[in-house]
Amino acid sequence: MKAIVQYEYGSADKLRLEEIPTPVPGDDGVLVRIEAASVNAADWHMMRAAPFFLRFAGFGLFAPRYRVPGADIAGRVEAVGKNVTRFRVGDEVFGDLSAHGWGGFAEYACTSEAALAPKPSNVSFEEAAAVPxxxxxxxxxxxxxxxxxxxxxxxxxxxxxxxxxxxxxxxxxxxxxxxxxxxxxxxxxxxxxxxxxxxxxxxxxxxxxxxxxxxxxxxxxxxxxxxxxxxxxxxxxxxxxxxxxxxxxxxxxxxxxxxxxxxxxHAARPDAADLAALTALIEGGSVRPVIDRRYPLSGVPDAVRYVETLRARGKVVITRSAAIAPPS
Structure with missing residues (x-):
C-alpha cells in the first residue's frame, strides 16, 4: 500500500510517499480501507517534535516512533480479528488513531475497535474524516x-x-x-x-x-x-x-x-462514545464539518504546510481520489 512515511523530525520535506506492506489485523484488530483523512495541528507538532518535550512523551527521542503519521480517518472495514465484536467487513467507520499507533496518512490502517465509531450516515467520508x-x-x-x-x-x-x-x-x-x-x-x-x-x-x-x-x-x-x-x-x-x-x-x-x-x-482524549455523541449532533443537523481544502495522499506535505500557516478555514482533508488537487 501507499503511505506517507517519516524517518526523522523536521519540516514537511521529511514526509515521503512510499510503498509499504499493508498491515494485517491481529485477533483484536480492525483493518480499515481509508477513504479520507484530515490534518490536525497535532500532526505538524509531532512531525517537528515541537515543543521539544514531545520527544520525552513517547513520540521518540531521536526519531519519530510512529513512522506513518495521521490521526483522523474515515473509511470501510476491510478485515477484523476474531475477537472484534463491534464491526464487520464493509462497515463505514471514522475515528482518531492517535492513541492507537497513528497511521492515518495511508491507504489502509490497522487499529483497535476502540478507536472507531460508525460513520455519520448523512455526511461523506471526507466530511467524517474532518471530525474526530x-x-x-x-x-x-x-x-x-x-x-x-x-x-x-x-x-x-x-x-x-x-x-x-x-x-x-x-x-x-x-x-x-x-x-x-x-x-x-x-x-x-x-x-x-x-x-x-x-x-x-x-x-x-x-x-x-x-x-x-x-x-x-x-x-x-x-x-x-x-x-x-x-x-x-x-x-x-x-x-x-x-x-x-x-x-x-x-x-x-x-x-x-x-x-x-x-x-x-485541554488536549483531546480519543473516545468512541464522544464520537457517537458527535454523530447524533451531525445527523440531527446541529453540527456540520467545514472543509477548506482537499489534497490527494501524495499532497500530504503540502497539506501540512498549509495547516502550519494557521490560515485554514475549518479542516484540511486528504482524499483517496488523486484527481482532487488543492486550489492554486
Whole structure:
C-alpha cells in the first residue's frame, strides 16, 4: 500500500510517499480501507517534535516512533480479528488513531475497535474524516471541562479554525450564547455556523469590549491571558486549546493560582462514545464539518504546510481520489 512515511523530525520535506506492506489485523484488530483523512495541528507538532518535550512523551527521542503519521480517518472495514465484536467487513467507520499507533496518512490502517465509531450516515467520508480530533477536543472542553450550560455566554477565539468551527456549533447545541472571534474574511463563515455575535479581531479588540463571558475557549492563544481575564466573569472558565508554547506554559503554571476565574488547558482524549455523541449532533443537523481544502495522499506535505500557516478555514482533508488537487 501507499503511505506517507517519516524517518526523522523536521519540516514537511521529511514526509515521503512510499510503498509499504499493508498491515494485517491481529485477533483484536480492525483493518480499515481509508477513504479520507484530515490534518490536525497535532500532526505538524509531532512531525517537528515541537515543543521539544514531545520527544520525552513517547513520540521518540531521536526519531519519530510512529513512522506513518495521521490521526483522523474515515473509511470501510476491510478485515477484523476474531475477537472484534463491534464491526464487520464493509462497515463505514471514522475515528482518531492517535492513541492507537497513528497511521492515518495511508491507504489502509490497522487499529483497535476502540478507536472507531460508525460513520455519520448523512455526511461523506471526507466530511467524517474532518471530525474526530478537532470536534472531540471542542466537545470535551466545553461539555466536560468548562461545563457549559444553557444561557451562558461563550467566547470562541479562533472561531474559523479546525477546533473553532466545531466549538461554535457545539456551544450553540449546548444552549449557549456564542461570540466568535475571527478575521475579516471569515466573518460570514462563523456567522453561518450559528454564532450570535461575530467579532473581527482586525477591527475590534474583544478583550476591551466590556462584554463579559462565562467561558472563553481560546483556540488561537497568541496574546496575554490577562487580557482575556478582563472579559471573563467571576467564576468563569478560560480554556486553552491551541496557541504558542509560551501561552500554554503560562496557563499550566499560573492556572492553579488563578483565583475565582479558572484557567485550564485541554488536549483531546480519543473516545468512541464522544464520537457517537458527535454523530447524533451531525445527523440531527446541529453540527456540520467545514472543509477548506482537499489534497490527494501524495499532497500530504503540502497539506501540512498549509495547516502550519494557521490560515485554514475549518479542516484540511486528504482524499483517496488523486484527481482532487488543492486550489492554486
Amino acid at each position: 480530533m478537532a470536534a472531540v477536543t471542542a466537545l470535551q472542553a466545553l461539555r466536560d471541562c468548562a461545563r457549559v450550560r444553557a444561557g451562558q455566554r461563550v467566547l470562541v477565539n479562533g472561531a474559523s479554525g479546525g477546533v473553532g468551527t466545531f466549538a461554535v456549533q457545539i456551544a450553540k447545541a449546548l444552549g449557549a450564547e456564542v461570540t466568535g472571534v475571527c478575521s475579516t474574511g471569515n466573518v460570514e463563515l462563523v456567522r453561518s455556523l450559528g454564532a450570535d455575535h461575530v467579532v473581527d479581531y482586525t477591527r475590534v479588540d474583544v478583550t476591551r469590549s466590556g462584554r463579559e463571558h462565562d467561558v472563553i475557549l481560546d483556540a488561537a492563544a497568541y496574546r496575554a491571558i490577562s487580557d482575556y481575564r478582563r472579559v471573563l466573569r467571576d467564576g468563569g472558565t478560560y480554556m486553552f486549546i491551541g496557541g504558542t508554547t509560551g501561552a500554554f506554559l503560562r496557563v499550566a503554571l499560573l492556572g492553579p493560582w488563578s483565583g475565582s476565574r479558572a484557567m485550564k488547558f
